[in-house]
Amino acid sequence: MDIFRHMKALIDKYLKYLAVEKNASKHTITSYRHDLETFLIFTAGVEDTDPEKVDLSSITRLSIRLWLGDLSEKGMAKSTIARKVAALRSFFKYCFKRGHIEKNPAHLLVVPKKDKSLPKTATVEDIKRMMDAVNTETTRGLQNRAILELFYGTGMRLSELTGLNRTDIDLKQNQVIVKGKGNKQRIIPLGKTVSDVLKEFIEKRPELYGNRTDADAKRALFIAASGQRMYDRAVGLIVEKYFKKTSEVTQKSPHVLRHSFATHMLDNGADIRIIKEFLGHANLAATQVYTHTSIDRLKNVYEQAHPRAKT
Template structure:
């Protein structure tokens, strides 16, 4: 089974062009399942027989995860990983029957996306006036997140030549290697231009060919990496807002929700976010309804008895 998992992960990377995040998540999930199977069959990881795994084996594992208090969303992801793995194994002739074929995915909890109001976002931008190279880059990153709604992985992979100032747009490489064009607001254009004027001053000991083409740079001059951006956003949101979640994804949520609140077509928002289906975007309609309810309860004289 261990060898089959290795082949499956290589298949995800080479043939399916899955994102590094997806591959890492599936690897962790399948490794955890393998460890359960080794204990269940009383064998070592490398000796677990793939053919011996039955639907009951998988259900017992999922039951154990549920008893440990794991969130339904996490369990659902693990189910997806196991189903995909056994589908691959069955098609490649590694198993005679697919034990995960009719495995039921637990219904996920759907918490509403956390957002930051426009006043706090304006305050956050003012905390990075752009009066030095680092501050200019910080401001450009924050403005770009809120102006475009792009994902963290998409921002760190951006190159300078993917920004078109004449057309005020940026070319983004999304999930599944799908490219899309996203318009830039005037504030983000101004911030990006200011950043590029002093960007070379951020070069350092790790500045290589890749870094010279990168739009944003980390502390030692290499291409910026996700953790550095997460820390940056967390720091600015902590100082500017009381929102409980302080991540780049909160800025993405805010981008989509504010567009919807101001009358943007949800199908347009879907394209801007790079969602493959409309269902992923519709969560923001619930956020807007909740906002309407809050305003109604505060403003209408007979909203509360």
């Protein structure tokens, strides 16, 4: 039997295609793998067979709809289901174009509309308290401060920050080269505050090397407690730690600092098209969600300040 009748083997081939030919991020590949393997397990359960033996050609649009219905019944967020639909559509399009299936069961599959939720942001005062709460007398603390300042000072993504190398920071020009989605590069200017912190940290950075520090870690800008390159989860814990100390914001993740960067820039008169370039968005629609946050703030200020706002 042709190995490509086995869906799992084809999933591996598809993910290699995403990584090599599409320059997909590690996050996308990990998410798509989970989505496709979860679908494979569900399909195997419906067909009462081993996941290794699921015949790709036996999958129909009904198979996919049954799975999506199951996810919906379990209360999964529409945004998460939308990503899973995107994974299936991309995978089956790949299979169809390469002749592994005669019909594409995901063709014209409708992506559910995502729940509209405004991004969570911290106040300017919250951010100041957060920065002041970091003990910069130790090299590890200095690195924590540099991470927080870089997030809030540039609006970069978590994966972009952990992917930074020492050579991406140019303190003479006060700028950082960021590799975004699809390996697209952009240059973001650095303000004086973040530049000063980075300069002090970079001088002491080798003190964080350990027995497990390899060539990649020595290239990396930030170094985890293990002595290796800083990773996403470790950064998330750092941000959460300082948010808990200084802010009542319900979400305490690195993305809140990215949202806060964009919202505060907009509040202070920055052009939304410029903010789009800072954030590395492919289109303006993704950036426009921040205008809603600012409008909500304007409404709150109006209701509190205008004598006839509530009459």
